[in-house]
Amino acid sequence: MHVNSNSPLQNPPADYCPAGSDHWFKIPEGHDAGKTLFYYDYLTSETTAPEATVLFVHGNPESSYTYRKIRDGLNASGRPLRIVAMDHIGLGLSDQADFEMVDMHHAAHVLQLVRHLDLQNISLVVHDWGGPIGIGALIQEPERVANLLVMNTTVFPMPDEGYTYKNFPFPWLPWYLTPTLMPDAVWGGVAAAVVCHAHPQGTLAFTRTVAKWATKHARNNIDPDSPEYVFSQMLRSPANARSSKRNVRQTPFWGHGYRYEDKRHGTQDNHTFYARIQKNISEAWGPTGQNIPVCGYFGQWDACGKDSVIAQWQEALPQIREDSHVFADIGHFIEEYKGAEMAASIVKMHEQHW
Numbered sequence: 001m002h003v004n005s006n007s008p009l010q011n012p013p014a015d016y017c018p019a020g021s022d023h024w025f026k027i028p029e030g031h032d033a034g035k036t037l038f039y040y041d042y043l044t045s046e047t048t049a050p051e052a053t054v055l056f057v058h059g060n061p062e063s064s065y066t067y068r069k070i071r072d073g074l075n076a077s078g079r080p081l082r083i084v085a086m087d088h089i090g091l092g093l094s095d096q097a098d099f100e101m102v103d104m105h106h107a108a109h110v111l112q113l114v115r116h117l118d119l120q121n122i123s124l125v126v127h128d129w130g131g132p133i134g135i136g137a138l139i140q141e142p143e144r145v146a147n148l149l150v151m152n153t154t155v156f157p158m159p160d161e162g163y164t165y166k167n168f169p170f171p172w173l174p175w176y177l178t179p180t181l182m183p184d185a186v187w188g189g190v191a192a193a194v195v196c197h198a199h200p201q202g203t204l205a206f207t208r209t210v211a212k213w214a215t216k217h218a219r220n221n222i223d224p225d226s227p228e229y230v231f232s233q234m235l236r237s238p239a240n241a242r243s244s245k246r247n248v249r250q251t252p253f254w255g256h257g258y259r260y261e262d263k264r265h266g267t268q269d270n271h272t273f274y275a276r277i278q279k280n281i282s283e284a285w286g287p288t289g290q291n292i293p294v295c296g297y298f299g300q301w302d303a304c305g306k307d308s309v310i311a312q313w314q315e316a317l318p319q320i321r322e323d324s325h326v327f328a329d330i331g332h333f334i335e336e337y338k339g340a341e342m343a344a345s346i347v348k349m350h351e352q353h354w
Contacts, residue, residue: 001016001017001022003038003093004024004036004038005024005036005038005093005094005095005096006095006096007038007087007092007093007094007095007096007234008096008233008234008235008236008237008240009092009093009230009233009234009236011224012065012093012230013065013224013225013226013227013229013230014225015068016064016065016068016093016230017040017042017064017085018040018042020042021040021041021042022038022040022093023038023039023040023041024036024037024038024039025037025038025039025086025112025113025116027089027109027112028112029112030105030108030109030112031099031105031264031265032089032095032105032109035089035094035095036094036095037086037087037088037089037094037095037109037113038064038086038087038092038093038094039064039084039085039086039087039113040064040083040084040085041082041083041084041117042082042083043080043081043082043083044074044075044077044079044080044081044082044083045080045081048080049080050080050081050082051079051080051081051350052081052082052121052122052123052146052350053081053082053083053084053119053120053121053122053123054074054081054082054083054084054122054123054125054346055084055085055114055119055122055123055124055125055134056070056071056083056084056085056086056125056130057085057086057110057124057125057126057127057130057133057134057137058085058087058088058091058092058127058128058130059126059127059128059129059130059131059133059153059247060088060091060128060129060244060247060248061091061187061190061191061194061195061231061235061244061247062091062127062128062130062191062195062231063087063088063091063092063093063230063231063234064085064086064087064092065092065227065230065231066127066195066333066335066336067085067125067127067335067339068227068339069335069336069339069340070125070335070339070342070343070346071083071085071339071343072339072343073339073340073341073342073343073344074343074346074347076340076343077343077344077347079347079350081350084117084119086109086110086113088101088106088109088133089101089105089106089109089243090239090240090243090244091234091235091240091244092230092234093234096237096239096240097239097240097242097243098239098264099243099262099263099264099265100242100243100245100246100260100262100268101243101246101247102246102247102250102258102260102268102270103129103132103133103136103247103270103273104132104136104268104270104273105268106129106133107132107133107134107136107137107273108137110133110134110137110138111137111138111140111141114137114138114141114144115141119144120144121144121146122138122144122145122146122147123146123147123148123149123346123349123350124138124145124147124148124149125149125151125342125346126148126149126150126151126153127150127151127152127153127333127334127335128152128153128304128332128333129153129247130153131150131153131154131155132153132155132255132273132274132277135148135155135277135281136155136273136274136276136277139276139277139280139281139284140276142280142284142285142289142290143290145285145290145292146292146293146349146350147292147293147294147295147346147349147350148285148292148293148294148295148317149294149295149296149297149342149345149346149349150294150295150296150297150313150320151296151297151298151334151335151342152297152298152299152302152304152305152332152333152334153304154254154255154304154309154312154313155255155274155277155278155281156255156278156309156312156313156316157254157255157256158252158254158255158256158303158309159306159308159309159312161308162303162306162307162308163302163303163306164252164303165251165252165254165303166252168302168303169198169206169301170203170206172203173203173207175248175251176248176249176251176252178190178248179245179246179248179249182214184238184241184242184245185218185238185241186214186215186217186218187235187241187244187245188217188231188232188233188234188235188236188241189210189213189214189215189216189217189218189232190210190213190214191231191232191234191235191244192213192216192217192222192227192228192229192231192232193209193210193212193213193214193228194210194332194333195227195228195231195333195336196227196228196231196333196336197209197213198331198332198333199301199329199330199331199337200301200329200330200331213228213232216228216232217232217236246260251303254303254304255274255278256271256274257269257270257271257272257273257274257275258270258271259271281316281317282316282317285317286316286317286318286319287318287319291319292319293319293323293349293352294313294317294319294320294323295320295323295324295325295345295346295348295349296310296313296320296323296324296325297324297325297327297334297335297338297341297342297345298310298324298325298326298327298334299327299330299331299332299333299334299337300326300327300328300330301328301329301330301331301332302331302332304332305326305330305331305332305334310324310326323345323348323349325338325341325345
């Protein structure tokens with residue numbers, strides 16, 4: 001695959017996306033107008049028209065590649081589907097970031113792409129910051145969404161009790177401080193470690209894992225056919241590393257709103273962005289609105305997987321109670337472990353319309 005962007009990830013693994021499905025979208029407006037956004041768009045059947053569209057929206061420090069196991073499960077299901085997944089600017093194969101971006105900026109790009117492709121009957125699949133990004137985009141045109149699958153994410157104010165990103169994974173090493181502690185030059189190694197290896201573990205094991213992959217990244221010694229290579233290499237540029245770090249810096253304010261100063265664009269504030277989601281999500285997709293099927297997957301070694309976050313989803317979208325899956329022995333990146341099961345859940349939700 002020829003990479004048509006200035007991403008530092010120029011040689012992705014062969015399974016990054018299905019052959020011939022790679023596309024490049026020029027962002028038409030906003031701070032990133034003119035930048036190139038990578039997405040893949042393909043049909044699981046060459047002979048049967050797609051019955052539905054699955055739209056994957058990833059978080060940070062991730063890319064569309066984080067959904068490869070769910071994608072492969074959907075391929076194996078035999079159902080005719082259209083599958084679309086993008087890489088946010090500064091991540092994956094898309095153009096490098098040139099300012100420190102957060103969820104509201106990426107959401108604007110997602111909505112522009114959805115309108116460009118005129119996606120309808122969408123199964124919206126979101127993880128991590130992909131929750132506020134994907135939901136923040138589609139809540140503006142909620143009729144496009146037929147189903148919703150959420151995994152270790154929230155669009156609500158993060159409850160203070162238990163795990164938060166001020167004390168997780170460890171009180172002495174909270175996630176929100178890692179951008180300050182880790183130089184830009186090794187941030188890709190941190191990404192490789194946490195995305196691929198952050199299963200429940202003790203302090204010593206976790207610090208050894210991060211140190212191992214940070215060192216391998218610094219030495220440019222990661223197998224180019226591995227998932228770790230994807231998540232490390234895409235952050236090799238200082239600009240991408242700093243933009244990714246900004247998402248981590250806002251984790252203490254997840255769902256509450258966050259304000260910061262950007263060198264290029266001045267004050268950035270996503271309070272209104274969150275307020276719109278929280279005001280409209282129940283009315284749009286809950287029992288008094290479209291009453292869409294909603295499924296949840298939650299790894300509980302994580303702030304976004306704790307019971308109080310699940311309760312917020314249940315209050316806003318009560319239908320999620322019928323299809324929630326909770327795992328005490330899995331951490332934040334649950335799609336690395338439950339891809340086949342999530343694919344089956346997506347098919348199950350669509351079957352309610354077939």
